[in-house]
Amino acid sequence: MADVKLSGVHKYYGNVHAVRGVDLTIADGEFAVLVGPSGCGKSTLLRTIAGLEDPDGGTITIAGAVVNDLRPRERNIAMVFQNYALYPYLTVSENIAFGLRARKTPEIEIRKRVSEAAEMLGIGNFLQRYPRQLSGGQRQRVAIGRAIVRKADLFLFDEPLSNLDAQLRDEMRTEIKRLHHEITTTMIYVTHDQVEAMTLADRIVLLRDGNIEQQGAPLELFEQPRTGFVAGFLGSPSINLIPATFRTNGPGAAVVFQTGGELTLPSAKARPLANMDGRDILVGIRPQHFSRAGGPLREGVVPYSATADLIQPTGTRTFTTIRIGGTDAVAELQAHDVSSHGERIDLAIDLNRVVLIDPASGLVIA
Amino acid sequence: MRVGKLPARKARILAVRYLGAGVVTLLFLFPVYWLFMISFKTPDEIYHVPPLWIPGQIQFSNYYVLFRDGDVLAILNSLIVSGVSSGIAIVLGTLCAYSLARFGTGGENLAMWIISQRMIPPIAVVFPIFLIYVYLGLVDGYFGLILLYTAFNLPYVIRMMRGYIVDVPLELEESALVDGLNRWEVIWKVVFPMVRPGLMATSVFTFVFAWNDFLFALVLTRTEVITFPVMLTHYFGGQSNFWAKIAAMSVLGTLPIFVAVSVMQRYLVRGISLGAVKG
Ligand SMILES: Nc1ncnc2c1ncn2[C@@H]1O[C@H](COP(=O)(O)OP(=O)(O)OP(=O)(O)O)[C@@H](O)[C@H]1O
Ligand SMILES: [Mg+2]
Numbered sequence: 001m002a003d004v005k006l007s008g009v010h011k012y013y014g015n016v017h018a019v020r021g022v023d024l025t026i027a028d029g030e031f032a033v034l035v036g037p038s039g040c041g042k043s044t045l046l047r048t049i050a051g052l053e054d055p056d057g058g059t060i061t062i063a064g065a066v067v068n069d070l071r072p073r074e075r076n077i078a079m080v081f082q083n084y085a086l087y088p089y090l091t092v093s094e095n096i097a098f099g100l101r102a103r104k105t106p107e108i109e110i111r112k113r114v115s116e117a118a119e120m121l122g123i124g125n126f127l128q129r130y131p132r133q134l135s136g137g138q139r140q141r142v143a144i145g146r147a148i149v150r151k152a153d154l155f156l157f158d159e160p161l162s163n164l165d166a167q168l169r170d171e172m173r174t175e176i177k178r179l180h181h182e183i184t185t186t187m188i189y190v191t192h193d194q195v196e197a198m199t200l201a202d203r204i205v206l207l208r209d210g211n212i213e214q215q216g217a218p219l220e221l222f223e224q225p226r227t228g229f230v231a232g233f234l235g236s237p238s239i240n241l242i243p244a245t246f247r248t249n250g251p252g253a254a255v256v257f258q259t260g261g262e263l264t265l266p267s268a269k270a271r272p273l274a275n276m277d278g279r280d281i282l283v284g285i286r287p288q289h290f291s292r293a294g295g296p297l298r299e300g301v302v303p304y305s306a307t308a309d310l311i312q313p314t315g316t317r318t319f320t321t322i323r324i325g326g327t328d329a330v331a332e333l334q335a336h337d338v339s340s341h342g343e344r345i346d347l348a349i350d351l352n353r354v355v356l357i358d359p360a361s362g363l364v365i366a
Numbered sequence: 367m368r369v370g371k372l373p374a375r376k377a378r379i380l381a382v383r384y385l386g387a388g389v390v391t392l393l394f395l396f397p398v399y400w401l402f403m404i405s406f407k408t409p410d411e412i413y414h415v416p417p418l419w420i421p422g423q424i425q426f427s428n429y430y431v432l433f434r435d436g437d438v439l440a441i442l443n444s445l446i447v448s449g450v451s452s453g454i455a456i457v458l459g460t461l462c463a464y465s466l467a468r469f470g471t472g473g474e475n476l477a478m479w480i481i482s483q484r485m486i487p488p489i490a491v492v493f494p495i496f497l498i499y500v501y502l503g504l505v506d507g508y509f510g511l512i513l514l515y516t517a518f519n520l521p522y523v524i525r526m527m528r529g530y531i532v533d534v535p536l537e538l539e540e541s542a543l544v545d546g547l548n549r550w551e552v553i554w555k556v557v558f559p560m561v562r563p564g565l566m567a568t569s570v571f572t573f574v575f576a577w578n579d580f581l582f583a584l585v586l587t588r589t590e591v592i593t594f595p596v597m598l599t600h601y602f603g604g605q606s607n608f609w610a611k612i613a614a615m616s617v618l619g620t621l622p623i624f625v626a627v628s629v630m631q632r633y634l635v636r637g638i639s640l641g642a643v644k645g
Contacts, residue, residue: 052540073546085537089559099545102555150545 257325459523
């Protein structure tokens with residue numbers, strides 16, 4: 001068990017400044033997910049924590065000790081790789097025991113821990129097989145088993161599920177979450193998949209170009225993004241960003257679209273913009289905040305009438321593309337809310353949770 | 367019936383192809399066959415006109431002479447020189463290759479420069495080496511030949527092993543480093559098992575290179591450490607050639623290569639089938 005502290009960590013690859021002064025504290029037992037677009041430095045940061053890369057600046061502290069000068073094997077960590085990294089010439093049980101043998105664990109203890117891990121992961125029947133005789137999901141279980149038996153201070157995962165097909169990925173995601181509940185070791189998990197990040201994390205660390213863009217609990221990032229980038233990265237389908245102009249009129253305020261039409265903002269959203277009359281603004285509306293109009297409208301919910309363009313049913317929900325302010329936007333409606341292309345639909349937009357972004361700085365204003 | 371015609375035609379074509387291949391194979395194998403036959407013949411049978419395809423009886427007196435006169439020591443010398451030098455070349459070369467592959471030692475150029483050593487015509491360096499060896503007192507001893515063959519095999523080993531090592535997924539090594547191995551253990555427990563088929567094939571080739579060397583052995587040996595190819599030349603006389611000895615010695619000299627190649631074949635087949643069932 002261990003907490004992890006990074007301060008001012010930099011990493012260069014030649015001219016590429018892959019990690020740019022990251023400060024990060026992960027508490028003991030926390031499940032932290034590093035997420036961000038491809039090339040933002042997630043793997044680099046993780047590998048630096050593992051000791052597979054040397055940082056070019058800053059300090060890394062694990063369980064209170066600075067580990068900058070320690071080799072990977074001296075950091076008491078376990079790591080699961082994207083491509084499983086199983087030894088093809090060893091059986092499943094030998095693969096799982098590999099790290100224990102390397103550390104000269106007594107054979108009785110090895111056998112005990114291997115069977116425990118195999119039980120926990122449901123791979124007890126494959127112990128004598130070779131990795132090539134397993135499916136992708138089974139292989140990744142073995143790789144996780146190899147990490148579990150080590151009883152390390154810290155678990156690192158680098159996109160462990162990205163080689164699996166969608167259904168297996170969901171299944172394994174649940175298992176990893178359950179695993180964390182059972183063994184409560186500190187985990188740092190890298191993924192570029194925001195669904196994985198949202199569902200697994202105690203804390204999401206969203207990276208962008210080698211910097212931490214924002215960190216916090218999943219719903220905190222989702223509901224109170226600090227920047228337009230965060231708002232756009234989390235959520236599926238992603239948030240609709242519509243260019244508009246801010247207008248105050250008396251005590252109230254509205255966003256006016258370039259193509260005409262306007263949406264009246266609830267007062268809580270309007271207040272921070274009180275003296276910004278005439279400013280350009282990006283209006284961020286999540287697909288979930290559209291609904292089929294019906295009955296009286298709550299405070300902050302405004303009517304909007306649109307034509308359904310593309311209709312993508314998923315079974316439970318139907319994603320419908322509409323035009324709003326000259327931009328294509330996706331509205332997430334109930335399965336039977338809309339049935340045909342070109343259909344006229346009366347929608348309600350919940351603006352209580354609208355995200356207003358300053359297009360110049362990319363920062364969220366309200 | 368028209369349907370049946372096509373396979374018949376195909377079968378004919380196939381038969382002709384096999385026949386052609388068979389003829390060519392026989393042609394190539396004939397000298398080997400003849401060599402083996404001569405080694406079992408009596409002098410009368412060797413010079414018999416017309417030539418005898420099969421000796422009257424299998425008899426080993428030609429081999430017996432080689433053992434009696436101590437000529438077979440040449441085979442032993444070859445085994446020692448080739449075996450030790452390829453062993454050293456494999457160990458050193460694999461470590462060099464690891465360094466080139468994983469630490470980028472010397473950049474891309476060093477790897478190329480190393481293999482270029484192999485392209486020098488041996489005849490161009492044999493006399494300078496001879497002079498140096500005379501000066502250092504290395505002529506006509508095991509050490510001199512072993513040193514030379516090691517030096518000549520190293521570039522080849524480095525070149526081949528670098529390729530095999532680059533193909534080992536880096537994550538396997540990194541995972542082992544995190545799990546508690548040091549670099550040497552990683553090489554021994556992860557890299558070695560992964561490259562074993564390639565390593566075996568490379569070993570066989572280095573062994574064969576050293577085994578078949580004639581030029582250096584001829585110049586650098588006298589009376590003490592005579593290798594098998596040089597020994598063979600002693601049987602070609604001014605007046606007469608000792609065909610019986612030549613044949614028997616050649617057979618003895620070929621056997622280790624047969625053994626070595628059959629070993630390689632096993633590993634090559636394994637290497638290929640490993641790749642085939644993957645995924
Ligand atoms: N060994 C390397 N040599 C040079 N540049 C590298 C190396 N590894 C990574 N980089 C660069 O550093 C940056 C960060 O890479 P990193 O692998 O950490 O990204 P990532 O966030 O893990 O992306 P992905 O989601 O694609 O895995 C990228 O611009 C990448 O090109
Ligand atoms: Mg990565």
